[in-house]
Amino acid sequence: xxxxxxxxxxxxxxxxxxxxxxxxxxxxxxxxxxxxxxxxxxxxxxxxxxxxxxxxxxxxxxxxxxxxxxxxxxxxxxxxxxxxxxxxxxxxxxxxxxxxxxxxxxxxxxxxxxxxxxxxxxxxxxxxxxxxxxxxxxxxxxxxxxxxxxxxxxxxxxxxxxxxxxxxxxxxxxxxxxxxxxxxxxxxxxxxxxxxxxxxxxxxxxxxxxxxxxxxxxxxxxxxxxxxxxxxxxxxxxxxxxxxxxx
Numbered sequence: 301x302x303x304x305x306x307x308x309x310x311x312x313x314x315x316x317x318x319x320x321x322x323x324x325x326x327x328x329x330x331x332x333x334x335x336x337x338x339x340x341x342x343x344x345x346x347x348x349x350x351x352x353x354x355x356x357x358x359x360x361x362x363x364x365x366x367x368x369x370x371x372x373x374x375x376x377x378x379x380x381x382x383x384x385x386x387x388x389x390x391x392x393x394x395x396x397x398x399x400x401x402x403x404x405x406x407x408x409x410x411x412x413x414x415x416x417x418x419x420x421x422x423x424x425x426x427x428x429x430x431x432x433x434x435x436x437x438x439x440x441x442x443x444x445x446x447x448x449x450x451x452x453x454x455x456x457x458x459x460x461x462x463x464x465x466x467x468x469x470x471x472x473x474x475x476x477x478x479x480x481x482x483x484x485x486x487x488x489x490x491x492x493x494x495x496x497x498x499x500x501x502x503x504x505x506x507x508x509x510x511x512x513x514x515x516x517x518x519x520x521x522x523x524x525x526x527x528x529x530x531x532x533x534x535x536x537x538x539x540x541x542x543x544x545x546x547x
Contacts, residue, residue: 312507319499326421326436326492337432339423347490351425356487364482368440370475371447375406378454398457402450405508409446412500413439424488437496438489444479445501448472453509 325342332344341347382399386392392400420434455468484494 306510309507309510312503312505312510315499315503315506319496319503322492322496322499323421323436326496335423335425335432336427337423339432341422341425341490341492343492347425347492350491351487354485354487356426357485358488360482361486361488364440364479364486367475367479368443371443374447374451378402378450379406398454401508402454405450405504406447408508409443409501409504412504413442422490422493425490426488428488435489436493437500438483438493439497441480441483441489441494441497442501444476445498446504448476449505 327342329342330344330346331340331342333339334341334344334348378399382395382403385395385399389395416436417434417439421436422434424433424435449472452469452472456465459465480494480498483489484491
């Protein structure tokens with residue numbers, strides 16, 4: 301494992317450890333009744349101060365909630381790429397290995413989301429349509445920060461057109477920033493929920509990237525001199541019939 305990959309791995313592990321410690325602190329430090337229906341939250345003084353500072357903005361919540369479909373569309377898009385390659389190449393072993401790892405990574409993100417839905421750490425500071433919902437970590441923030449960067453990585457890998465890369469990079473950064481700030485100031489989450497999502501997504505993303513690079517999986521993708529449609533294997537070119545081991 302090269303130094304760069306080791307750095308990504310240790311950074312990923314570090315973020316995950318900090319997330320776990322943060323979760324423990326949420327359950328132990330300054331826990332007070334602060335939410336609806338007498339629900340409690342950790343770091344209560346800080347959370348209540350920030351919530352009072354931002355207030356509740358349901359319009360921003362609704363906008364960011366609908367925009368949460370964008371990372372889901374990204375997942376489905378790369379999933380379709382994998383399915384198309386599987387159909388055309390007639391073997392899972394011949395599907396681009398980075399696409400397979402990406403699919404497993406998306407499943408891991410979903411499992412992390414479901415785990416905290418089943419084991420609530422704390423609840424929202426407001427009722428949503430009269431219903432008390434779990435809010436730790438922010439699922440929308442987790443999804444955006446875990447999925448959107450993978451779109452940038454895949455585009456960088458699958459095209460050598462600088463304009464496409466730059467536009468994608470700007471879009472991913474701008475969209476992710478808007479979503480994090482939007483969820484933070486919408487008032488439907490405690491500030492500590494957003495912080496937790498940032499830590500968890502960073503840990504998952506960096507760990508996944510280190511694994512890909514260490515195994516050399518990304519380097520086994522299609523040659524860089526292919527056009528973008530060829531790299532997505534959507535046009536039936538010979539690249540689709542080439543075994544993964546020769547990529």
